[in-house]
Amino acid sequence: MRIEDSRRLRGPNRYLDRPVQVTRVLLDDLTGRETCDFPGLPERLLDLLPGLAEHHCAAGTPGGFVKRLYGGTYFGHTAEHMAIELSNLIGRGVNFGRTVGTEDPSAFDVLMECPVDEPAESSLSRLLLQKAIDVVVPLVRGTEPPALDLEELRRQYEREKPGPSTQAIAEAARARGIPVERVGDLSLLRLGYGRHRRLVWAALTDQTSAIGVDIAADKELTRRLLEDAGVPVPAGGPAATADQAVRLFAQLGAPVVVKPRGGRQGQHVYLGVDSPDAVRAAFAAATADGGDAVVERQVEGRDYRVLTVGGEIVAAAERVPAHVTGDGCTDITGLIARANEDPRRGDGHARALTRLAVDDVAETLLDRQGFTVRDVPAEGATVWLRDNANLSTGGTSVDVTKLVHPSVADLCRRVAGLVGLDIAGIDMRLPDIAEELPLRQGGVIEVNAAPGLRMHLDQHDVGAAIVDALYPAGTPSRIPIVAITGTNGKTTVARLTAHLLAGAGLRVGVTTTDGVMVGGRLIQHADATGPRSARVVLGDPTVDAAVLETARGGLLRQGLGYDWSDVGIITNLSCDHLGQDGIESIDELVNLKSVVAERVREGGAVILNADDPRSSELDFPGREIIWCSLDPRNPLVRRHWDSGGRAYLLADGWLVELTGRRWIPLLAAHELGTAFGGAARHLVANALAATAAARVLGVTTTSLAERLRTFGATPTDNPGRGTLLRRGEVDILLDYAHNPAAIAAVSDLVDRVWGCNRAVAAITLPGDRRDDLLRESATVVGTRFTRVVLYEDADRRGRARGEVPDLVRAELLAVAPATTCIQVETVADAIPAALSLANPGDVVLLLYEKIEPVLALLEALGAHHAGELTTAAPTSSTRPMAWTATG
Numbered sequence: 092m093r094i095e096d097s098r099r100l101r102g103p104n105r106y107l108d109r110p111v112q113v114t115r116v117l118l119d120d121l122t123g124r125e126t127c128d129f130p131g132l133p134e135r136l137l138d139l140l141p142g143l144a145e146h147h148c149a150a151g152t153p154g155g156f157v158k159r160l161y162g163g164t165y166f167g168h169t170a171e172h173m174a175i176e177l178s179n180l181i182g183r184g185v186n187f188g189r190t191v192g193t194e195d196p197s198a199f200d201v202l203m204e205c206p207v208d209e210p211a212e213s214s215l216s217r218l219l220l221q222k223a224i225d226v227v228v229p230l231v232r233g234t235e236p237p238a239l240d241l242e243e244l245r246r247q248y249e250r251e252k253p254g255p256s257t258q259a260i261a262e263a264a265r266a267r268g269i270p271v272e273r274v275g276d277l278s279l280l281r282l283g284y285g286r287h288r289r290l291v292w293a294a295l296t297d298q299t300s301a302i303g304v305d306i307a308a309d310k311e312l313t314r315r316l317l318e319d320a321g322v323p324v325p326a327g328g329p330a331a332t333a334d335q336a337v338r339l340f341a342q343l344g345a346p347v348v349v350k351p352r353g354g355r356q357g358q359h360v361y362l363g364v365d366s367p368d369a370v371r372a373a374f375a376a377a378t379a380d381g382g383d384a385v386v387e388r389q390v391e392g393r394d395y396r397v398l399t400v401g402g403e404i405v406a407a408a409e410r411v412p413a414h415v416t417g418d419g420c421t422d423i424t425g426l427i428a429r430a431n432e433d434p435r436r437g438d439g440h441a442r443a444l445t446r447l448a449v450d451d452v453a454e455t456l457l458d459r460q461g462f463t464v465r466d467v468p469a470e471g472a473t474v475w476l477r478d479n480a481n482l483s484t485g486g487t488s489v490d491v492t493k494l495v496h497p498s499v500a501d502l503c504r505r506v507a508g509l510v511g512l513d514i515a516g517i518d519m520r521l522p523d524i525a526e527e528l529p530l531r532q533g534g535v536i537e538v539n540a541a542p543g544l545r546m547h548l549d550q551h552d553v554g555a556a557i558v559d560a561l562y563p564a565g566t567p568s569r570i571p572i573v574a575i576t577g578t579n580g581k582t583t584v585a586r587l588t589a590h591l592l593a594g595a596g597l598r599v600g601v602t603t604t605d606g607v608m609v610g611g612r613l614i615q616h617a618d619a620t621g622p623r624s625a626r627v628v629l630g631d632p633t634v635d636a637a638v639l640e641t642a643r644g645g646l647l648r649q650g651l652g653y654d655w656s657d658v659g660i661i662t663n664l665s666c667d668h669l670g671q672d673g674i675e676s677i678d679e680l681v682n683l684k685s686v687v688a689e690r691v692r693e694g695g696a697v698i699l700n701a702d703d704p705r706s707s708e709l710d711f712p713g714r715e716i717i718w719c720s721l722d723p724r725n726p727l728v729r730r731h732w733d734s735g736g737r738a739y740l741l742a743d744g745w746l747v748e749l750t751g752r753r754w755i756p757l758l759a760a761h762e763l764g765t766a767f768g769g770a771a772r773h774l775v776a777n778a779l780a781a782t783a784a785a786r787v788l789g790v791t792t793t794s795l796a797e798r799l800r801t802f803g804a805t806p807t808d809n810p811g812r813g814t815l816l817r818r819g820e821v822d823i824l825l826d827y828a829h830n831p832a833a834i835a836a837v838s839d840l841v842d843r844v845w846g847c848n849r850a851v852a853a854i855t856l857p858g859d860r861r862d863d864l865l866r867e868s869a870t871v872v873g874t875r876f877t878r879v880v881l882y883e884d885a886d887r888r889g890r891a892r893g894e895v896p897d898l899v900r901a902e903l904l905a906v907a908p909a910t911t912c913i914q915v916e917t918v919a920d921a922i923p924a925a926l927s928l929a930n931p932g933d934v935v936l937l938l939y940e941k942i943e944p945v946l947a948l949l950e951a952l953g954a955h956h957a958g959e960l961t962t963a964a965p966t967s968s969t970r971p972m973a974w975t976a977t978g
Contacts, residue, residue, distance in 0.1 A: 092121050092166055092224050095198070097217045099205065102622050103690050104650035105683050107187055110205040111650075112216035115198060116167050116224075121231065122197040127163035135230050136160065136169075139239065142176045165190070166227065167199030173223035174203055174216070181245040183215065183252075208253050208261055210276040215251070218244060249437055251276055255545035256293050259554030267558060269568040270654055272626070282561065284653070285570035285600070285634040289561045294514045295541045296561060303511030307540040310352050310385045313510060320509050322502065323534030327387030336374040337367045339386040348536075349373035352383040355539075361452075362389060362478030363459070376451075392520035392533045394479075395491065397499070398547060399507040399515045401560035404500045406547035407492045407524065413447055413476040413485030417468025423457070424449075424464045426474070444545075447476060447485045488546040491524055498528035506535055514557060516542025571636045572629075572653060573784045576646075576687040577662030577700075579833045581620075583765075583777045583812045584662055584784075585640040587802055591785035594798035597635040600628030604642070604827075605810065605942070609634060621645025625652025636788070641687050643680070655692040658784045659714075661685070662777070664705040665832040681705055688714070696787045698780050701727045701738070717787070719779040721772055723747075739779040739786075744769060746779060746799070748786065757782065758796045765803035765813055770843040773836035774813060778802075806956050811942035813840070816949055817957035820931035823949065828938055829857055831867040837936065838875040845934045852876040853925040853937045855883060855918070856899060858890035869899040873906035876936075878928045881914045882921035884940045922948055 097114040104111060118124075126132055137143055137157070148155035156172050168190040175188045187204035203216050222244070229236040253261065257278040264271045264282050272281045278293045290297040295304070306312055311329040318324050326343055329352055330336035340347050345365040354360060354377070361373035370386070377384045398406040415426035427447045430436070436444040449457075449464055453476045457463060460474065468474050477484045499521070507515040516539035522532055547553045562568055573588055575581050582603045589601040593611065600609045602624040607615040609631055615624070620642035628637045629652070641651070664681050688697045693713045700706045701720040707727055710716070716736065720728045723742035728749075732738055738749040741760060748755040760769035763778055778799060785795055802808055814825040824841065828834045841850045852872055856865055872879060881896040881903075896914050903910060913924050918939065925935045939945045 092116060092118050092170065092228055094217065094221060094224070098648060099211050099213075099216070100648070100650035101211050102650035102652055103654065103686065104646065105686050106189060106202055107204060108690075109187075109207055110209070110211075111187070111202050112205055114201045114203070114217060114220055115193075116170065116201050116220070118166055118197050118199065121166045125163035125165060126160050126169055129231055132230055133157070133160040136173070136227070139226065139230075139236070140173060140176045140180075142179065143172060146172050146176070148172070165199065166231075167201055169227060170220060170223045171201045171203065173227060174201070174220040177219045177222055177241065177244075178203070178215075181241050181248050183248045206252065208258070208271075208273045210251055210273070212275070213251050215244065215248060218247075254278055254293065255548055256543060256554075257291075259544055259548055259552070260291055260294075260557050261554075263552060263554035263558045264568075266555070267562070267568075269558065269562060270629075272630075281630055282558070283568035284572070284629040285637060286632055287562075287566075287568045287570060288630060288632045291557065291561070293541050294516075294544055294557065296513060296557070298513045298561070299540065300511040300513070303513075304540040306510050307512060307515070307538045308353055308355075310350060310354065310537065311383075313538050314385070314387070317506060317509060317535055317538075320505070322506060322509070323528075323530065325387040325390050325534060325536060327385060330374060330384045330386050333371045333374045336370050336384060336386050340364070340367060340370045343386065343388045346389045348385075348387045348389050349377050350385055350387075351377045351380070352385050358484070359452075360479045360481075364389075387536075390520040390534055390536060392522050393524070395519045395521060395524050396488070396542070396546065397495065397503045397517045397519065398542060398544070398553060399503055399512075399517065400553070400556045401513055402504055402507060403556075404492075404495060404503055405556040406490070406551040406553050407495045408488035408546045409491050409524070410482070410546070411487045411489070412478060413453075413487075415447070415468075415474050415476070417470055417472040417474065419470035420467060422465050422467050423462060423474055426468070427464075427476075444487065445483055445485050449476070452477065482543060482546050490547070490550040492547075492551060494525040496525055496527055499524055502528055502535070506538060510538050512538070512540055513560065514542065515539065570629075570634060571658075571788050572656040573636075573638045573658040573660065573788070574641050574651075574653070574656040574687045574690070575639065575660040575662065575780075576641045576643075576684045577660070578665045578830065579828075579836065580662040580773060580777045580780075581640045581642070582827075583774065583809055584660060584780050585638050586809050587778060587781035587799075588660075588784045589638045590802050590808065591781055591790055591795055591798045592636050592638065592788065594794045595785075595788075595790045598633055599636050599638060600631055600634040601638040601640075602628060603640045618642075622649045622652030629653055643683060646683055646686060651686065651690060653690075655690055655695075656687075657692060657695045658698065658787050659688040659691040659695070660698040660780050660784060661688060661700065661706055661709070662780060663700050663703040663832070665703075665830065677705065681709075685709065685711075696783075698783045698787075700776065700780070701725045701731075702776070715787075717783045719776065719783060721776055721779075737783075739783045741772075741775055741779065746775070746782060748782075748792070755792065757792055758799050762800050763802075764800055765809055767813070767840060767844055771813055771840045773833075773840070810946075811939065813837075815957045816954040818926065818949070818952060818954040821926060821929045822934040822957065823954055824934055824936050825942070825945065826936070826938060827942075829868075830860070830864065831871050834868055834871045834938070835875075837938075838871065841934060841936055842875070847875045848877065849930075849933045850876055851878040851880065851925045851928045851933060851935045853880040853882065853918075853921045853935060854899065855881070855921075855938055855940055856895055857884060857940075858886075858888035858895050862898060865895065865898055866902040869902035870906050872899075873903040873910060877907070877909065878911045879903060879913070880921045880925045880928070881912065882918055883916060885917070886940070918945060919948055922952065926952075 095115040095117050100111050145153045146156035171188045171190045178185050185204040189202040191200045226236040261271045269282050280291045282289045314324050346363045348362050349364050350360040359377045364373050374384050394410045396408050431446045436446045503517050506517050518537040520533045544553050575585050585603050589599040592599045598610045602619040604618050606613050607619045607624050607627050620640045625639045688711045691714050696715040697711045698717045701718040718728050718731050718738045721741045723740050728738045732749045740747045744760050746757045766774045816823040826837045828837045883896050915921050
């Protein structure tokens with residue numbers, strides 16, 4: 092049994108609304124074998140991983156997986172449960188798993204849930220599954236498995252997971268329904284979408300003043316600034332040399348504190364310094380990394396940290412320096428080891444507390460107390476390992492938020508404002524934080540930007556306080572999102588929807604197969620129909636609305652690039668891309684594309700094609716269903732309208748809105764831009780879907796009609812979809828049709844406007860389609876056109892040279908033996924060949940692979956944009972007759 096490959100679906104996907112890792116596992120010699128084929132195997136697995144006994148599996152109750160083990164289950168499924176159990180053993184709590192068979196009986200896809208904020212690049216899921224395989228294979232063979240050492244995986248998980256502060260903010264935002272995305276393995280979070288997007292990095296936000304951060308980072312500047320404002324602070328000053336530090340010590344008197352001027356997290360802070368020699372030693376240590384030191388009179392009192400957010404006190408804690416308490420029989424080394432067994436302690440900032448350590452600072456302090464690490468303190472004796480009380484150096488804290496005296500709270504609000512921080516951690520030394528602020532005792536000893544939140548998290552939801560400051564009550568965090576999927580028409584619907592929304596004054600970000608556009612400008616040229624492109628748009632703070640073409644490939648390989656949309660559109664559902672990425676049937680394709688509709692927020696709208704047999708069978712409870720149809724007598728639409736539903740129709744040559752008890756004519760079809768006077772019925776269908784989406788988002792009928800007329804007024808509106816050029820007396824129609832349904836639709840357009848007997852078809856088909864789908868496409872061409880030129884995509888997608896055009900030619904001639912069929916190699920050969928077959932007044936239908944090189948070739952041959960033909964007369968020039976609500 093071995094791993095072949097692995098991929099992570101970061102967003103909602105066909106398996107789960109959370110991230111999952113999909114790993115292809117090859118069973119090899121274990122193909123067809125089950126756990127019950129190996130006596131004693133279930134017992135050995137349960138001895139090694141007792142937690143498996145609690146796994147539910149399909150039974151839905153604890154013990155379900157054990158029944159499967161004894162009754163017999165395949166080894167992909169076994170490895171899945173083992174990997175989930177190992178994940179939980181390292182503290183990485185996940186529950187969901189599934190093992191899915193493939194067309195190859197020796198291969199399974201093992202799915203395992205991933206923590207939502209785990210970096211997409213993390214290898215943990217794969218490593219855990221590999222660890223499970225490394226254990227189960229020897230057990231099957233009857234040999235001893237390797238030792239189950241999980242420490243390295245546990246350390247990797249601790250390194251990769253968000254710290255407590257970041258996690259608290261992320262959880263608080265999600266609790267309010269605010270979208271959250273962690274950036275890589277950083278503590279940087281993107282909250283919200285588009286113009287409502289905000290950034291948070293630990294406890295820094297995009298509202299945090301850079302000046303305030305710089306002030307707080309300079310301990311001496313902070314001290315002077317607060318002193319000038321009348322805030323009680325320790326006397327002191329900066330020291331660039333040891334001699335300056337000693338002179339300050341002489342002025343201030345013992346004891347003093349020596350610390351780096353730019354220090355952080357309590358590192359290299361020396362308290363209780365009481366002699367010139369000790370000052371020199373502390374200065375050397377404090378400036379070991381460069382920079383100056385600060386020497387301050389040591390303020391007596393208890394150590395407090397007060398957290399302010401948005402000018403308000405949200406938490407306060409008394410901090411206790413790192414220490415151990417003697418029991419009369421254990422040496423200090425043992426006491427430290429015992430304290431570090433507390434599961435709350437860890438390295439760095441991953442846990443609520445930091446592990447205790449014995450370093451030079453601790454040894455110096457132990458020596459001052461008369462101890463070494465080998466000594467055994469008396470029972471109840473406190474042994475200090477640090478003078479400073481920072482959690483990052485092993486300290487602990489006690490919540491005192493409710494005790495803060497109003498005078499202390501007022502001072503802290505003033506200090507945060509004086510330094511200029513929206514979030515500040517204010518360190519104070521006071522006799523008692525519950526008492527009136529003394530004028531000559533205690534004071535502010537430091538102000539911290541990006542303060543750690545972990546000391547407060549057990550008692551207070553400080554993450555929520557930060558989120559509330561970024562998004563006060565009633566402040567939106569989202570922008571309208573329209574997501575579009577289906578087999579054909581996605582790109583045109585996306586472009587047209589964006590065009591309609593822009594007419595309403597919105598700055599729209601749109602993703603399509605041609606790239607990412609923001610505000611009508613192309614900012615990224617690529618096939619941009621996957622989740623990465625969606626995140627480009629949703630992370631842009633200038634965007635008011637997002638229109639996202641969502642293709643099969645991105646859904647399969649990475650999931651969605653957003654959590655919820657407002658409108659989901661399924662244009663139509665027909666056979667295409669079958670046999671790719673494990674999608675073998677139209678039902679599987681429908682289930683995959685339905686994810687787009689399932690992730691429409693409750694109360695949002697799903698727009699479906701009532702003329703498409705498979706779409707008409709779909710239902711998405713909790714969402715408004717809006718039907719579109721080219722048939723005004725479609726019974727599904729009539730029933731829907733009778734029951735109070737909304738629909739958009741082509742009726743008597745008009746695009747019509749049916750809503751409530753009203754029938755509202757919107758635009759005559761012959762006025763629709765790019766629709767060839769209404770002859771391009773597939774483009775009319777696209778317009779109905781885009782119109783429905785725009786109306787859901789509040790676009791007025793007046794604005795809508797004007798924008799529908801002007802769509803396609805420039806060649807950049809919808810390039811390559813029904814694009815018409817002319818060379819001499821021959822028209823050239825460019826389209827991206829590459830499956831049977833799309834080819835049939837564009838052939839219908841050719842027949843209505845020119846007549847197929849006046850057409851030459853220059854055809855290429857993608858090599859990643861199944862042979863049966865290629866033959867079906869060839870049949871459509873053969874039944875419509877008598878003059879055909881075949882050429883091959885530059886990217887053959889794994890096919891042998893000439894394989895696809897040979898297959899298409901054979902099928903085409905079998906269907907229509909009299910067809911004039913010329914086969915060439917490239918599009919550069921196909922265009923002249925097709926033009927040579929055309930007569931004046933004919934049209935060349937050119938199906939392309941990439942639009943840019945085709946346009947360049949045609950321009951070189953003297954072709955130019957012809958605008959739009961309007962030879963097709965409207966069905967009716969008068970407004971359509973209204974239905975009654977009862978039909």
